[in-house]
Amino acid sequence: YSQLKVLDSKKQTATTEDDVLTNKDAFEESFVKHVETTLARNMYNCDNLAAYQATSNTIRDALLIDWANTQQKQTIQDGKRVYYLSLEFLMGRAMDNALINLKSRDNTKKSLTELGFNLEDVLEQEPDAALGNGGLGRLAACFVDSLSSKNYSGWGYGLNYQYGIFKQKIVDGYQIETPDYWLKYSNPWEIMRSEIQIPVDFYGYVYEDHDPNTGKAKKIWAGGERVLAVAADFPIPGFNTDNTNNLRLWNAKPTEEFDFTKFNAGDYQQSVGAQQRAESITSVLYPNDNFESGKELRLKQQYFWVAASLHDIVRRFKKNHKNNWKKFPDQIAIQLNDTHPTLAIVELQRILVDLEDLEWNEAWNIVTKVFAYTNHTVMSEALEKWPVDLLGRLLPRHLEIIYDINFFFLKEVERKFPDDRDLLGKVSVIEENAPKSVKMAFLAIVGSHKVNGVAELHSELIKTTIFKDFVKVFGEDKFTNVTNGITPRRWLRQANPELAALIAEKLNDPNYEYLTNLGRLKKLEEFVNDDEFLKRWDIVKFNNKVRLAALVKETTGVVLDPTVLFDVQVKRIHEYKRQQLNIFAVIYRYLKIKELLSQGVSVDEIKEKYYIPKASIFGGKAAPGYYMAKTIIHLINKVGDIVNNDPEIGDLLKVVFIPDYNVSKAEIITPGSDLSNHISTAGTEASGTSNMKFALNGGLIIGTVDGANVEITREIGEENIFLFGNLAESVEDLRHKHIYEGVHIPQTLAQVFSAIESGIFGNPDEYKALIDGIKYHGDYYLVSDDFELFLAAHVKLEKVFGHHGGDASDTDHLHKWVKSAVLSVANMGFFSSDRCIDEYAEDIWNIEPLNQ
Ligand code: C3B
Known part of the structure; x- marks a missing residue:
């Protein structure tokens, strides 16, 4: 009951939402309000889980203000924006990261202590947002952190899987997979946008019609199955800035349309069942790392996500710029994280040609200025190929467009290299071998203005092995390198508070500004001959080894001596x-x-x-x-x-x-x-x-x-x-x-x-x-x-x-x-992933940070 006494003595002092970040009274007031209203509980039975939810909601309130202001600022400044399309965002936990980026950790810790809670225990309540497999998904998470922290206008687009990567248990030495139903409790970091609903079609057929006004022939795709993409937004706070970007993840939902033939035939159950299956599109993340299994549902996921995202991007563009399509590439850059979103290239071409009535070449010129593609692997089993049969059944109009893209591309190659017949076969987007299929990496290269690898050696390798024929066709300049990076906010400050503090002290940097200027670490070299410093450094490492040994004990039962080499x-x-x-x-x-x-x-x-x-x-x-x-x-x-x-x-x-x-x-x-x-x-x-x-x-x-x-x-x-x-x-x-x-x-x-x-x-x-x-x-x-x-x-x-x-x-x-x-x-x-993002911004996206 001690926390109630503390609260009794506090009066209603909160003035602005920001106060909850820095003012104990304001925090506590908001915390109690959320316990009593949002959670419909009371302070007498507020456990750690409720404390986590109340704290998150409190911090989120402040974050949402920054978020709304940022969106408004971005709209007013109307500069170019980048969209990062990634099928995986391996975010981990959000709360500690938000506390650090919003500079609210100390206040929150003190407030929670007064209320009778321990911040570390409260943080432990949050499930990981594990919507990714490994490196590729975590890279996307680091990138959105850097986009916000470096004041860029940049959104992420992905899928809101109900089940993230499976949880692994070890039984008798064997891996056992169990489902990760991470949204067991409501997720305070997710803002459901039920009003943003975008219809996405699959299957059906294509027919030709004539424009009643111009008499021009026109392709019409009559989709056979429709699902809705409903947006869920995750605000991404930057460090030491109000700039707060958005990560938009789509949920698949059934439409309200109903199969009346089935219904009339008395098959109500079946008719509802079919509707429900819509949700399966976003139910589970495919658990392969560096491997493509080629399943139909995976292709459905890809198109669903790409169609919804592009619709959203185009809608936002048209609000400000109507049909001024020439401006599209000045306003929008889209980065393809691996080949998973390659259909976006085809979808934008379809929107421009079929729906907006642009000429093929004019449309293609816009498309290729907008997209850029990052390759993350040279291993053949990870390179996506979709069988033509499958693609044509699921997306008949898209397959036609792919054939046309390939046709015009090959014609151009033939014109440039009239004597090199072999080259056409080597760069064709269509693999003729059974099963005949579409090579997604090739399509991504043809439809992008830049292609990058993720480290120097890798970027050299793609130019000399898997994509060497494209270097011949497009020239060296289309291929570039951006060496990966990581965010030092999570991977130093959050993961290693003691080392981050020691560094801040040595750098004379009480506000941790080095976390967005990581080159400043260089100054540590001045202390390498200072034994006192080396000792303190080693003690920090030792303490971290003790923490790791505790995790090992807890999860395996094995006791490690923290003085031995941890390999x-x-x-x-x-x-x-x-x-x-x-x-x-x-x-x-x-x-x-x-x-x-x-x-x-x-x-x-x-x-x-x-x-x-x-x-x-x-x-x-x-x-x-x-x-x-x-x-x-x-x-x-x-x-x-x-x-x-x-x-x-x-x-x-x-x-x-x-x-x-x-x-x-x-x-x-x-x-x-x-x-x-x-x-x-x-x-x-x-x-x-x-x-x-x-x-x-x-x-x-x-x-x-x-x-x-x-x-x-x-x-x-x-x-x-x-x-x-x-x-x-x-x-x-x-x-x-x-x-x-x-x-x-x-x-x-x-x-x-x-x-x-x-x-x-x-x-x-x-x-x-x-x-x-x-x-x-x-x-x-x-x-x-x-x-x-x-x-x-x-x-x-x-x-x-x-x-x-x-x-x-x-x-x-x-x-x-x-x-x-x-x-x-x-x-x-x-x-630092900040350096990466600056390189992408300068060399690939051509965008500048927002004025703050
Ligand atoms: C990974 C690569 O295996 C890593 O070397 C690389 O650091 C990261 O991407 C990020 O660039 N990768 C992955 O996690 N999944 C793939 N399908 C392909 C590459």
Whole structure:
């Protein structure tokens, strides 16, 4: 009841909505109002969940004012706006981020304490908004944060899935998927816009008619099934600015139209059932990362989202500019996040030609100025291809337009390269092989004015491999690079408050302005020889390791000693990301330790001369249908069972698999790592973004020369990163050699395979496919080639780490490892997503920040 007494003494003092952000009385008053009215509860039975909801609603009220003002400002200034179309937005939790960006964390914490709540516990109540799979979805989330924080006018458009990425449980070492029904309670961060309803049609047929006025022939698409897209808006606060953009996610709803033939035939049930199925379009996120399954419902999702978004964009344009279509590209830029929204190109062409009566060329000229396309992978299994049959059935008019786009494009190619007959086949948007299909990446290139990769190496690779013929057709300038970035608000300030505070102090920056000027981190270099500073830095790391150890204990039951090396690999499980390489090396280490122990070498001597104590920490989801990835998860868990329960081993080695890796767990895991693994086969990981998160949080990296590891190395210096492995340029030759000469398994790896085959980690049949893939089926991901190089990199890095992590009196550790960590952080400024967004704005979108 103490909170009631506190409230009694407060009078109605709130004057403006903003006060709830900075004034305790105003906050408390609003909090109570929301408990009593919005939640219809009372303060006597207000639990943490209710406190979370009341707090969110309070903060949201203030945010909505900024949001409305921003929209008004954007309308008045009438500048160009960018729309970021992404099928995934992996946002994580919203409340802490809003508190930080709105500078309201201290006030909220104090107020909640007075009311008898603990902010950290209240924050824990929020479910993750997990509307994404991995890197691509999280990148979109970082980008909307930067668009707001850098005062751009930029909206995100996506889908409001009822079920986000599944929750992962580990049972007997196996991954079990359970549904993530994240909207169990009402979501205070979502504003339902029931008044914004856009009809979207599917199926049907196309016929030709004549314009009654001009007599011109005209294509009409008579859709066969109609659903409604209803908007849900998520305000995106910027840091240290009032600029608040919008993320608009669509819900599919049935129309009120009714199938009267069925109804009259007395089949009311069926008629309602068909209507209800409309909602299935936005019910579930497809759980594949870097893989396309080609399902009809997925194509329906894509068109539904693209049609609704374009309708919305065109409507907004026409409000201000009527039919002045020439202005369209001056007002609007649309970024395609991967090929998932490529149909937007076709849809805009259809709107302009069929509905707005523009000439084909005039329309196409507008379309190609508006769109730009980001490629995120070169792996063939992830490149979308839609069978012509399916596309033509679902979207008959769109298929015709695609054929026309391709026809005019090929004619142009033929004109430019009259002697190169092969070229036409190579760049055609239509793949003629069975099943005949549309290559979405090719269509995206043809319909965009810029195509970018997401790290330098990747952007070079797309120009020389999968898109090389298009470089010939369009020239080099159409292809560019924008190296990925991450938002330092969430990935430093929110995830690692202690380190963020230490940095703010050293930078003399009490308002944390460095968070939007990340280059200022450079100043940290001045302190690398200051032992006091290095000690404080190391204590922060130690505290974060304690926090991570608590998460490990809570989720796996395994107790970790926070002074050992925390060696982390968390990301989606994929053969190309090579968690198998990591676990094989862990097994090798275990076997060697056992061998030394059996020879009578003492534990202390092992620590001193051979292997420093360490914990190998894994986490990540496997796509439900990805057998090999699930096998890797099983192996990691079984190795953990054996090693962690081996009484001889003690703290020398622990192996844990943290279940259900997600954004909020990443916020705990990332700051707690000493070392993280980014060890993909060279040329396969387009960029990686967790590499940036770990380095920004003072962890060192062991990695291959792949993706953004290349630029990270350039920025932080090669003495501060542990690189190993074959280079991208050798991969093709090695694969070729594997096939024609067989795979050479080094002795070390052979010992690991024998151990697995002996059954110490359970039934060896379960791992047969994994091992055979390497031994007998070409070792596509080059595990055999990189294994010993990986072991050697470990030997090197463990010397640098020394015997203690967290013992601040170990000056050797401070002067080598901790110093490297500081130098890394000092040079990570480049990897802010703010820098990325500035590059997109300047080179691709041609937009300027709003005047504030
Ligand atoms: C990922 C890539 O695998 C990462 O290397 C990259 O950092 C991110 O995108 C962001 O650019 N990616 C993904 O998560 N899903 C895909 N379908 C393709 C790429």
